[in-house]
Amino acid sequence: MEEESSGRKPTIRTVAELAKVSLKTVSRVINNEPSVLPATRARVLQAIAELDYEPDPSARNLRSSSAFVIGLVYDNPNSYHIIGLQNGVLSACRETGFGLQIYPCDSTSPLLAEELAEFVQRSRLAGLVLTAPMSERMDLVEALEARGIRIARIIAAAQDPQDGHPCVYVDDRDAAYEITEHLIQLGHQRIGFLWGSEEHRSSSERYLGYEQALKDYGITLDRHLVVKGDYTFDDGFRGARRLLALREPPTAIFGCNDEIAAGVLAAARSVGMDVPYELSIAGFEDSPFSRQSWPALTTAKQATGDIARYAARMLIASLRNDGENAIAQQNHGFAPQLVVRGSTGPVRLRPNPRQES
Amino acid sequence: MEEESSGRKPTIRTVAELAKVSLKTVSRVINNEPSVLPATRARVLQAIAELDYEPDPSARNLRSSSAFVIGLVYDNPNSYHIIGLQNGVLSACRETGFGLQIYPCDSTSPLLAEELAEFVQRSRLAGLVLTAPMSERMDLVEALEARGIRIARIIAAAQDPQDGHPCVYVDDRDAAYEITEHLIQLGHQRIGFLWGSEEHRSSSERYLGYEQALKDYGITLDRHLVVKGDYTFDDGFRGARRLLALREPPTAIFGCNDEIAAGVLAAARSVGMDVPYELSIAGFEDSPFSRQSWPALTTAKQATGDIARYAARMLIASLRNDGENAIAQQNHGFAPQLVVRGSTGPVRLRPNPRQES
Numbered sequence: 065m066e067e068e069s070s071g072r073k074p075t076i077r078t079v080a081e082l083a084k085v086s087l088k089t090v091s092r093v094i095n096n097e098p099s100v101l102p103a104t105r106a107r108v109l110q111a112i113a114e115l116d117y118e119p120d121p122s123a124r125n126l127r128s129s130s131a132f133v134i135g136l137v138y139d140n141p142n143s144y145h146i147i148g149l150q151n152g153v154l155s156a157c158r159e160t161g162f163g164l165q166i167y168p169c170d171s172t173s174p175l176l177a178e179e180l181a182e183f184v185q186r187s188r189l190a191g192l193v194l195t196a197p198m199s200e201r202m203d204l205v206e207a208l209e210a211r212g213i214r215i216a217r218i219i220a221a222a223q224d225p226q227d228g229h230p231c232v233y234v235d236d237r238d239a240a241y242e243i244t245e246h247l248i249q250l251g252h253q254r255i256g257f258l259w260g261s262e263e264h265r266s267s268s269e270r271y272l273g274y275e276q277a278l279k280d281y282g283i284t285l286d287r288h289l290v291v292k293g294d295y296t297f298d299d300g301f302r303g304a305r306r307l308l309a310l311r312e313p314p315t316a317i318f319g320c321n322d323e324i325a326a327g328v329l330a331a332a333r334s335v336g337m338d339v340p341y342e343l344s345i346a347g348f349e350d351s352p353f354s355r356q357s358w359p360a361l362t363t364a365k366q367a368t369g370d371i372a373r374y375a376a377r378m379l380i381a382s383l384r385n386d387g388e389n390a391i392a393q394q395n396h397g398f399a400p401q402l403v404v405r406g407s408t409g410p411v412r413l414r415p416n417p418r419q420e421s
Numbered sequence: 422m423e424e425e426s427s428g429r430k431p432t433i434r435t436v437a438e439l440a441k442v443s444l445k446t447v448s449r450v451i452n453n454e455p456s457v458l459p460a461t462r463a464r465v466l467q468a469i470a471e472l473d474y475e476p477d478p479s480a481r482n483l484r485s486s487s488a489f490v491i492g493l494v495y496d497n498p499n500s501y502h503i504i505g506l507q508n509g510v511l512s513a514c515r516e517t518g519f520g521l522q523i524y525p526c527d528s529t530s531p532l533l534a535e536e537l538a539e540f541v542q543r544s545r546l547a548g549l550v551l552t553a554p555m556s557e558r559m560d561l562v563e564a565l566e567a568r569g570i571r572i573a574r575i576i577a578a579a580q581d582p583q584d585g586h587p588c589v590y591v592d593d594r595d596a597a598y599e600i601t602e603h604l605i606q607l608g609h610q611r612i613g614f615l616w617g618s619e620e621h622r623s624s625s626e627r628y629l630g631y632e633q634a635l636k637d638y639g640i641t642l643d644r645h646l647v648v649k650g651d652y653t654f655d656d657g658f659r660g661a662r663r664l665l666a667l668r669e670p671p672t673a674i675f676g677c678n679d680e681i682a683a684g685v686l687a688a689a690r691s692v693g694m695d696v697p698y699e700l701s702i703a704g705f706e707d708s709p710f711s712r713q714s715w716p717a718l719t720t721a722k723q724a725t726g727d728i729a730r731y732a733a734r735m736l737i738a739s740l741r742n743d744g745e746n747a748i749a750q751q752n753h754g755f756a757p758q759l760v761v762r763g764s765t766g767p768v769r770l771r772p773n774p775r776q777e778s
Contacts, residue, residue, distance in 0.1 A: 094532055109531050118535055133522065133544060143504040143709070154525065163544040165490065165520050168511065174466055175451060178475055187490060187520040297713045326713055333715040352500070353710075356654045356683055358690040 074115035083111035133163040133187065134379060136372075137180060138195045139171040141296050142323055144351040145368060149218075152372025153193055160380050165189065171197050171263060177207035184213050191215060191379045193372065197263040205229050216379035218371060220266035224395045230382065231395050232375045236266045236348075239364035239400035240273025243318055243346050246362070246402060248281045251411035252316040252344060255283075258303040258328065260295035260320035267295075270320050270348060289314050293324070300327020301334075308335060308343075315343065315411045322347035322354040325361050329407065340409035350403055359406030366400040374398075431472035440468035490520040490544065491736060493729075494537060495552045496528040498653050499680055501708040502725060506575075509729025510550055517737050522546065528554050528620060534564035541570050548572060548736045550729065554620040562586050573736035575728055577623035581752045587739065588752050589732045593623045593705075596721040596757035597630025600675055600703050603719070603759060605638045608768035609673040609701060612640075615660040615685065617652035617677035624652075627677050627705060646671050650681070657684020658691075665692060665700075672700065672768045679704035679711040682718050686764065697766030707760055716763030723757040731755075 080090045085104060092100050093108040100108075111117075136153050140146055150166065157164045165187055173179060176198065184192065191214035198204055199217035208215055209229065219225070221233040247255050257274050260267040271290075278285050291306060293299030300319050304327065307314050319325035325347030332343050339345055339359060347354050347363040354361035374396055381392035437447045442461060449457050450465040457465075468474075493510050497503055507523065514521050522544055530536060533555065541549065548571035555561055556574035565572055566586065574588040581590060604612050614631050617624040628647075635642050648663055650656030657676050661684060664671050676682035682704025689700050696702055696716060704711050704720040711718035731753055738749035 105531075112532070143500050147500040147503060150523065151525075154523070161543075163522050163540075165522050166507065166511070168508075174462075175469070183520075186518075297709070330713060330715045352654070356687060358687045 074117040076117075078115055079108065079111045079117050082115060083107045132161065132190050132383075133165055134376065134383075135165045135167050135183060135187070135189045135192045136195070137167045137169055137192055137198055139169050139198065140195065141294065142321065142351070144322075144353060145349065148351075148368030149195060149372040152369035152374075153376040155369070156373045156376035156380060159377075162190070162380060169198070171201075177204055177211075180204075180208060181211045181213065190383050193218070193375050193379055195372075196220060196266060197261070199231070200265045202227070202229075214379060214383060216375045216382070218375050220264070220269045222269065222272075224397060226395075230378055230392075232371055232378065232398065233395060234266070234366065234371060234398045234400065236269040236364075236366075236400065237273040237276075239366070239402065240270035240318075240348070241277045242273075242402040243348070243362070243364055244274045244277035245281070246404065247316045247318065247344060247346065247408060248277065248283065250316075250344065250408060252314075253283055253411075254286065254289060254312065254314040254316070256289045256291070256304075256307040256314035256317040258300055258307075258317065258319045258324050259290070259292045260324065262292065264295070267320055274318060295321050295323060297323045297327040297330070300324030301331045302327075304328040304331035305335075308332070308337070316345070316408065317343065318346045320348060322349045322351040322361060322363055325363070325407070326353050326357055329357055329361070340407055341412055344408040344411070346408055348400070350400075354403075354405070357407070362405045362408040363403050364400040365403045367398060371398050431474040433474075435472055436465065436468045436474050439472060440464045489518065489547050489740075490522055491733065491740075492522045492524050492540065492544070492546045492549045493552070494524045494526055494549055494555055496526050496555065497552065498651065499678065499708070501679075501710060502706065505708075505725030506552060506729040509726035509731075510733040512726070513730045513733035513737060516734075519547070519737060526555070528558075534561055534568075537561075537565060538568045538570065547740050550575070550732050550736055552729075553577060553623060554618070556588070557622045559584070559586075571736060571740055573732045573739070575732050577621070577626045579626065579629075581754060583752075587735055587749075589728055589735065589755065590752060591623070591723065591728060591755045591757065593626040593721075593723075593757065594630040594633075596723070596759065597627035597675075597705070598634045599630075599759040600705070600719070600721055601631045601634035602638070603761065604673045604675065604701060604703065604765060605634065605640065607673075607701065607765060609671075610640055610768075611643065611646060611669065611671040611673070613646045613648070613661075613664040613671035613674040615657055615664075615674065615676045615681050616647070616649045617681065619649065621652070624677055631675060652678050652680060654680045654684040654687070657681030658688045659684075661685040661688035662691075665689070665694070673702070673765065674700065675703045677705060679706045679708040679718060679720055682720070682764070683710050683714055686714055686718070697764055698769055701765040701768075703765055705757070707757075711760075711762070714764075719762045719765040720760050721757040722760045724755060728755050 076090050080087050090108055093105050154164055167183055194215050194217045199219050217231040219231050219233050220236045222235050222237045291303040293303050317328050319328050325345050328345050332339050337343050347361045350363045350365035354363045378392055433447050437444050447465055450462050511521055551572050551574045556576050576588050576590050577593045578590040579592050579594045648660040650660050674685050676685050682702050685702050689696050694700050704718045707720045707722040711720045
């Protein structure tokens with residue numbers, strides 16, 4: 065009678081015994097991992113059904129059954145970027161059984177610290193992952209920490225700021241230097257630059273990389289080739305139209321992110337220009353958009369998901385006060401990498417008028 | 422001494438008095454609404470700072486200070502669609518002071534009901550907004566309701582399913598009919614159709630609309646023009662390459678969403694075809710992608726944000742058990758609308774070989 069275990073709650077062990085498989089296999093089926101043979105999977109599911117077994121949280125890689133939740137705070141117009149951030153943070157949350165609340169905000173709100181503090185308190189959050197530009201406003205960071213709110217920041221910086229506030233920093237400057245250098249090495253001398261939002265330090269860091277590369281290669285910066293704007297397709301379109309209408313238009317345009325570069329591509333096409341033969345275009349981020357345009361965009365691969373996962377791991381490790389976990393102790397840097405695709409090519413020099421007959 | 426109110430916690434009224442403005446104006450500044458003159462705004466912020474006032478939740482359109490949180494469950498490869506859903510649900514949450522946890526899942530997981538029940542319990546959620554395909558699996562919906570979990574569903578359906586489970590339904594079939602009719606009226610007879618994921622009812626509904634329009638216009642359906650796939654750019658690219666390699670290729674291709682249609686556009690460009698002169702392309706959803714491609718895509722405008730907001734409002738109204746709130750009582754339908762853009766044009770008939778010299 066013992067074996068029927070009537071009245072006893074079935075366990076993962078009971079399931080394993082009935083299905084004649086290992087505990088690990090039952091766990092794999094429960095977690096929907098791919099490495100289980102279909103017949104075995106079917107047997108385990110059958111056993112689960114027969115026993116009316118309900119998986120225990122511990123069987124699902126959830127190390128905690130309490131409602132620990134962190135928040136992700138962002139203010140960004142770029143859907144792909146937000147999804148990349150979310151997926152990275154979610155992946156760290158799932159490793160550790162944390163939940164995630166998302167909180168888009170208006171970074172220009174005058175009472176943002178109060179608003180975020182209220183969000184943390186109302187939703188009983190354990191901490192926040194702050195993205196740019198909020199993560200780059202020291203007054204905000206300090207105001208939150210003064211209220212006892214644990215945060216991990218994602219910021220743009222060429223090196224560890226060592227300012228005492230935990231962060232993951234992304235070296236946008238160096239990657240922007242590489243992109244500009246790539247264009248210069250293709251023979252481009254007139255390279256346009258389209259800014260993203262000035263509120264985001266990533267924009268100024270990318271600009272500094274562009275400026276430094278021009279300087280190192282002895283190219284005089286022409287202020288007419290630099291246009292301010294936001295991290296959007298529309299601003300890329302408008303900025304490019306303006307540059308292409310110059311008396312001496314650029315032969316290459318570096319957009320501060322892939323959305324901007326996609327806008328440049330559309331602008332080039334709208335005036336019948338061939339990319340890259342008549343205009344080279346580079347973006348930044350390696351978003352799906354950059355691979356899906358035709359031609360695909362030269363860009364800098366910014367591992368947004370990895371960056372966000374790292375920041376969330378830092379936050380969670382610090383919340384757990386896990387002394388052995390080195391991740392909570394030290395800031396960490398990421399370096400985006402140049403990815404060359406079809407949208408950049410050698411400069412096509414205009415025919416010298418005197419050579420024409 | 423009363424007036425210095427030492428020791429008393431400042432209120433929104435104290436701020437209004439000190440700044441010599443109305444309560445409404447203080448509230449507007451706190452909520453960062455645009456309709457306040459800069460000088461007035463500065464005076465209010467000054468008063469807030471002087472009094473060290475911390476806004477009360479009730480001053481911020483938050484009607485509840487408890488941690489009510491709902492969850493958004495999705496399994497979708499399309500970033501723009503997810504962001505649209507999130508923004509809609511968030512907007513309903515903000516109207517009512519609810520928090521939002523997001524939960525991407527694997528819709529093929531064998532124990533999804535248990536997984537979601539655990540998510541609800543662990544995070545103490547008040548209810549779930551279920552999106553497709555989870556929302557369309559009646560076994561899952563019933564299993565969740567049997568566990569006492571409140572849900573609102575977003576589904577694809579030509580009419581109210583009246584199945585006793587709250588939902589917002591989107592008439593994809595009718596909109597797909599309109600798109601196909603538009604192509605037929607441009608003279609197209611060979612119209613390719615690229616499926617999205619078969620797990621999503623939206624795919625089959627869109628297919629039914631396509632099929633019905635062909636039938637109504639007396640066009641025989643050629644099975645070679647119909648290709649299965651997923652809601653992705655890559656499947657659009659692959660499917661289009663296959664269709665364009667046919668001995669009798671289509672003159673128009675209807676992709677089941679805008680990502681697919683963007684893949685078709687890239688495929689057309691990769692073989693040097695001019696859109697729309699040599700190939701018309703239509704998508705579905707009106708995602709930013711559809712406006713940003715060149716030419717922009719003809720599509721069906723699906724108000725994803727509005728749809729998701731409605732579903733979240735239904736859920737929240739039912740949680741509040743607000744008898745006067747009609748929104749909780751009745752399912753609601755949305756009808757996507759045809760949007761004609763540059764990617765579709767009149768069929769260009771091939772020259773009759775006998776006419777060539």
